[in-house]
Amino acid sequence: TQKRSRAHTYMDVPDTALVKKLVKDALLKPRYRNEDPAAATEAVLQDHGLASRLSNMLYASRRASEEPQTVAMARALRGAGRTAATGAGPAAPTTISTRAGDVAELDIMRALQARWQSHVEAAVRRLCAESGGPLMRTTAAAVAPAPKSSRQRGLYEPSEMLQLVADAEHDNAMSSHTGLRGWGLVPFELATPSLGELADGFGELRPSVRQSGVDDELRGWSGEERQRMAASVLADGHVPLLLQFLRCGTPAGTRSALWRAALGVEIDQAALSYYGRLVAEIERVALVTDGLLERDAMAPWDEEEYFLFRERVATLLAAFVRDPWVRRHSAVPSVHVTGASPQTGRSYVFPPNGALPPRGLSAYAFPLAYCYSRPEEAYFMFRALWSRYWCRLHVLSARRETLLPLCRLFEMLVQEHHPALCLHLCRLGLHPTAVAWRWIQFAFAGTLPVEQVLMVWDRVIGFDSLELLPLLAVAIFLFRSHTLLAATSAEEAERMLANCSELRVVPLLQAFLYSPPSLIASTPVPK
Known part of the structure; x- marks a missing residue:
């Protein structure tokens, strides 16, 4: 029988019998006799490096119970x-x-x-x-x-x-009165959050909050401060604290350790x-x-x-x-097949x-x-x-934060904030979702420069959410809207959208979440 892999996550449970014995034996020692039992127990767990593991176990248990x-x-x-x-x-x-x-x-x-x-x-x-x-x-x-x-x-x-x-054809794909079909390629009425709800949920992306990889260039001391904070949260090892830190990005040289600790990979x-x-x-x-x-x-x-x-x-x-x-x-569960020997x-x-x-x-x-x-x-x-995360992007499901609800969120937001752009691109024969689908499905890997991809993934892990992906896709469309509205063919518009080498993901996300008009060009739609 093969041994179980120990490249486990923080969902692995410490041996409770061993923990109880350890605490019991430690409390009998002279240094703890005069202390309050609760405080002494906490001190024992801290001294033996078990406090973070138990805390992470409870966090993982609560997270798992949210998706029965x-x-x-x-x-x-x-x-x-x-x-x-x-x-x-x-x-x-x-x-x-x-x-x-x-x-x-x-x-x-x-x-x-x-x-x-x-x-x-x-x-x-x-x-x-x-x-x-x-x-x-x-x-x-x-x-x-x-x-x-x-x-x-x-x-x-x-x-x-x-x-x-x-x-896909179904009763709600088109109006029963007019027979007209919606413009989107995801023909399902799936529950999606509003931009206001998303802005509240991604509060650490507010422009007033310092971000690694952005504010470091303007304020040298910011990078040094984030380095000290990274060392502190890594030493603590508490997963919610690590995730909170990742929401604002990672200082240079700390990403590999922070990701491993945040996802509990040992x-x-x-x-x-x-x-x-x-x-x-x-x-x-x-x-x-x-x-x-x-x-x-x-x-x-x-x-x-x-x-x-x-x-x-x-x-x-x-x-x-x-x-x-x-x-x-x-x-x-991902798609697979069953064979027989x-x-x-x-x-x-x-x-x-x-x-x-x-x-x-x-x-x-x-x-x-x-x-x-x-x-x-x-x-x-x-x-x-x-x-x-990524397995969610390769299944067909109505569950939130799987591929279809994410792409539906993209369609709702891009139509709400720039309907003229959607109309223009559809007239050219380039549907916005046809471009954004691949961006979202592969979390922008292969689309953005590597460092920008990693900055997106920092925040996917930190917020424990894939909804940043459609938000970034909408932000890119709005940011390119001025040139896209001037495009005269689908090929020309596609080339414009493929040119992502100079994009900076954090400012784009901040602008769309908290000041969408700043991204939108005022150029009228060509007739």
């Missing part, structure tokens, strides 16, 4: 796969029911999930037929890799998911051994998706910026799809991590290479970020 339906949904989906028929040739993937335990989802959403499942299954079957092998085999040499001439880098493109959503010898076993599995077991992941890592969106990290990222992705920890700990008939989840890889999966990994020099550190941080 998500947990129930995940458990139901993980056990709902049907075994594929065995026989000669590639093992065929089978459908996973999304109904059991998912009572909170709309009927149209469940139907959409079923269609997306069928779409991805068909992609897996095509890949198996192309490679001439099953989903996975234990002898790597026996598996023929996907043809090198194939340009496929993932099982599906983000645009395929968007097209499926945009084509890497000890057992974790290193676990990672070593995952890497060994790459040679022992070949997956039909291995070629896709290798091409994805070798052809990143910004080749010049990421060239040095390609091989490391390729290994990271190959280990990731083989890690069953991901399937057990992801915030929402032709030798034993036993069923298995494919891929082992329960998440079929989209094109562009490497985009989440390359920014981490700038923060973590050791491959195992980058891996466990990638795994933690996917399980907590």
Whole structure:
């Protein structure tokens, strides 16, 4: 039996019996005899480094209790796969029911999930037929890799998911009186917060609050002060305090340690051994998706910026799809299929991590290479970020802070604050959501410069929220509105939006949250 990975999160519970014995024995010592029992207990926990762990455990327990339906949904989906028929040739993937335990989802959403499942299954079957092998085999040499001439880098493109959503037909997609359909590509009335509610929730982004990476350039002492604060919160180790600190960014050189502490990722010898076993599995077991992941890592969106990290990222992705920890700990269940061994008939989840890889999966990994020099550190941080955040961006669900509500929030806000821009771009044939979808789905990785991406992720972790992503997308559209309104073709407008090299994410977020008119150009719409 394999040992459990110790690259755990702060949700791991300290041994309560051990804690009780430790406190009891310590309270009998002379130094604590005359103290109040409550104060003495707190002092013992502090002295032995257990206070923060217990506090973090309670925080994680409260956080987990806020999403019981998500947990129930995940458990139901993980056990709902049907075994594929065995026989000669590639093992065929089978459908996973999304109904059991998912009572909170709309009927149209469940139907959409079923269609997306069928779409991805068909992609897996095509890949198996192309490679001439099953989903996975234990002898790597026996598996023929996907043809090198194939340009496929993932099982599906983000645009395929968007097209499926945009084509969804249901009773509320259009007016029953006029027959007119709304302008948005997300044809669902999903609950979204107002800009005022978001401004209150992201209060630490107010211009009056100093931000790392912004105020450092204007006030040298601000950077030094933030460095001292970073050292203090790291020494304390209390997760809510770490998250609070990250909301204003990270000082230079502290991001890697702050992220690890905030997400509770501890890497000890057992974790290193676990990672070593995952890497060994790459040679022992070949997956039909291995070629896709290798091409994805070798052809990143910004080749010049990421060239040095390609091989490391390729290994990271190959280990990731083989890690069953991901399937057990992801915030929402990802799309996967179920296969059966032709030798034993036993069923298995494919891929082992329960998440079929989209094109562009490497985009989440390359920014981490700038923060973590050791491959195992980058891996466990990638795994933690996917399980907590990025998995939400690859499911079709009505739950808040998953992809569809985030894109719907983008549509509501951009239409509210600049309807003329939306009309102009739609007339040109470039729908704003078609551009923002990829930005949001990949958390701006591959779109913004690396340092700006990391500053966005600082605040995603700090606020524990993905709603910053559509806010930033709207801010970019409004900031570019003057030139976009002058565009005469979809290609010209798309080039303008693709030029993000000079954008500064924190000032954009601050301006949109607290002074939207400052971003909006007054140029009239061309006729």
